[in-house]
Amino acid sequence: MLRFLAVRALGALGVLVALVTAVFVLQTAVPGDPVRASVGLNASDEVVAQERERLGLDKPLPTQYVGYLGQAVQGSFGESLRTGRDVRDDIGAFLPATIELAGFSILLAGAGGLLIGILAVVSSRFAAPARVLFVGGASVPSFLLALILIYVFYFKLSWLPLSGRTNLDSAPEGPTGLLLVDSLLHVRLDVFVDALRHLILPATALALVPAVAIGRVLRSSLIEVYRADYIRTLHAKGLTPRAVLWKHALRNALSAPLTMAGLQLGLLLGGVVIVEAIFAWPGIGLYLNQSIQFGDLRAIAGVTLVVGAGYVFVNTLVDLAQAAADPRIRL
């Protein structure tokens, strides 16, 4: 187990270094002159040269690379050309909202996937709807779902708010930055309910596709498990179908859906950029979106690094959790 841990951690580290390298190469390979673009096209050559020197962009590429790598290790990604602040501080301000949204979505997707997968196997009446869901649910673009949800639940029914994280000015700030958690820590139930109401629509828009994907994988691995001899033995010794499912079958079928959930997180993080823009959710997706419109390369690179690192971290954790749960998984 210790060896497994070490090798996986080393592998993750290698991937992170590759990520930083890729992002660095990308920034240097960009056509045009970002410095000139940032100081203005009418600026004199001296001003451009000064700005270039200040940003360290006049040094040879290998030096820049080592510098960038060193900075990235310390969590610094340079100064944003748009906000003038360190990209790290910008991301720090926007990150909690995204963690709350993405975390809530992946939980929702996991619960939904569990429900769909189990129903598709144990209920014959649900087989046909499940089929429709598997084909259709995976094909809904997240922006379409978001717009439809807004149209129905905000515009027509007025059940849920349109955008943002909360309407309350007095929402507590800190310590975690996650409104759901902070409101509970401050014992502010009104804020908790308000934050939850704001979360439902964007989280649903993000969760549908991963839920379907997880449900699909769970369904096939459950079917596989139900074919095993020990399940027949359990039935034969008189266990109720419910006990067989919850105590034995489900546990052994969870490995593949768990991996799928980890992989889906990558897609979900891509979807965050779209959904946050639609719901004006103040997270790094919205930040990335604004940076793209402005052409702020350092901000784009910083967000890519943070999101990429988070993704690698979560998937390494998933791997380790599986290795801990299943002794057959070794190198």
Next chain:
Amino acid sequence: MPVRGVVSLGSGTEAVTRRGQASRIRDIGALERVGLVVLLLLLSTSLVAPWFVVDPVIPVAPPFQAPSLQHVLGTDDVGQDVFSRVIFGLRTSWLSAAAVIASAIVIGGAIGLVAGARGGWVDALLMRLTDTFLALPGPVLAIAVAATLGASLRNTVIGIAVVWWPWYARLVRGEVRALAARPHVDAARLSGVSAPRLVLRHLLPGALPPVIVTASLDIQILVLTLAGLSFIGLGAPPPAPELGAMAARGADYLFASPWIPLAPGCAVFILAVAANLAGDGVRDLFDRS
């Protein structure tokens, strides 16, 4: 967007030697057949229709007209015909998806072929590189590449292709490794076939069926991914008719004129569903088990 798995069709050789009996339309389920037909219809109409519909980038009627017989999907905020724009958008959508798949097959196929055929340290190095790409969050990296290169349709296709090839590299490498151990390859080698010919004539054809199946299943995911990137402004600049960008710009009019953002969104959905079913159909066609 379902995560893509490596398609396994048993060993590639069987698929080749049995190709004669494998390709039967009868093997495809009814729903999948409908999907194939709808997909082909969408592809062909979107190719032909541009000559029959009104110009998608000039105002042809007053803005914000609700769907009517004259303008089936209404008009948008500047009076462009939404139906016409959707048709053009569909064409851009699947042509871009095809472009990504083609580049992914060429790049990934070449890398997989070299890795699988050479083996040894070349294989180890190339596959390590491939795995590294697979360990990163694809959509986010694609966004980063496209955004850094600058918003245009070409750069978006490049950005997605950059994260797409590793799947094909793995797939082709696996098939080639499996094939290389088969007797017919030994026989060819012993009869003095040159190395390039061995690779192209005896290894590559065996790797084709799983590549075709994966490619057809990929169309759905790519259509969705491209629409998503277009939605956040990574695509052709306005007024080019792109489905994602149309929905993004139309979102402002969701309450008063819902057809403006919803029509292009639904077009993406229909194309994706058809591509999904058609992909399953193609898999059934090749899968004998």
